[in-house]
Amino acid sequence: MKFLLALLIGSLVLVQTPQAKLSGRWRVKFKMAGLEKNVIFEAKDNGIGSFKMLDTGVDDKPLNEPVPGVWSQLTDDRVSFSGEAELPIGTCCREIGTMMFKGRFGTADSISGTMVFVTSVDQEESAFKFRSEVGTFIATRE
Numbered sequence: 418m419k420f421l422l423a424l425l426i427g428s429l430v431l432v433q434t435p436q437a438k439l440s441g442r443w444r445v446k447f448k449m450a451g452l453e454k455n456v457i458f459e460a461k462d463n464g465i466g467s468f469k470m471l472d473t474g475v476d477d478k479p480l481n482e483p484v485p486g487v488w489s490q491l492t493d494d495r496v497s498f499s500g501e502a503e504l505p506i507g508t509c510c511r512e513i514g515t516m517m518f519k520g521r522f523g524t525a526d527s528i529s530g531t532m533v534f535v536t537s538v539d540q541e542e543s544a545f546k547f548r549s550e551v552g553t554f555i556a557t558r559e
Contacts, residue, residue, distance in 0.1 A: 437522040439488055439496045442559040445518065447532045449552025450506060458498055458518075458556070460488045468500045468516075475511075494522045504534060506550065512536040518554055526558040 439460045446455050457469040466486035474480050486500030499517040506512045514537060520530020536548045 437494065437525040439490050439498070439528075443528070443556040444559050445554055445556040447516075447518070447552055447554040449532060449534060450550045452505065452552075454504065456502075457559070458486060458488075458500075459483075460498065464488055466498060466500070468502070470502065473502060473504055496520060496522070496528060502534070506534075506536070506548075512538060512548070514538075514548075518556075520554065520556070528554075528556040530554060 440462070441460060443458045443460070444455065445458050446453065454473050455471040456473065457471065458466055459469070460466045464487055466488045467483040468486045469483045470480040472479060484500055484502065486498055488496065488498035490496050497517070497519045499515055501513070502516045503511050503513045504516075514535050516532060516534050518530065518532045520528045522528055530553070532552045532554045534550045534552070538548045
């Protein structure tokens with residue numbers, strides 16, 4: 418928990434600052450491998466959520482149906498959320514994999530951090546034998 422020190426008529430007082438919560442609807446902009454995309458993540462109760470893909474479909478079209486997601490709030494300011502997606506990787510292909518977002522609250526209404534997209538495609542050069550791309554994201558509460 419975060420605390421704020423306050424001076425109140427000559428006395429020192431500890432005041433607990435409110436904890437930011439992931440619950441709610443977030444517009445997430447992520448960048449990776451020359452790609453910039455947008456999704457809406459809705460964090461519901463008990464670590465359940467959903468992703469609405471705004472421009473990840475073929476020809477940058479939105480997907481009609483949301484896809485399931487999960488989330489956790491690791492500490493007062495650290496959060497993690499993830500879900501499955503099909504994204505255009507490179508200039509020719511679309512790949513199915515898992516998007517993982519790990520970040521920190523900047524304010525109660527903004528989160529920034531790192532995102533990783535791991536595909537199910539075998540890649541011999543990888544230590545883990547899966548293709549992965551790393552990027553960054555910024556999320557703002559809607």
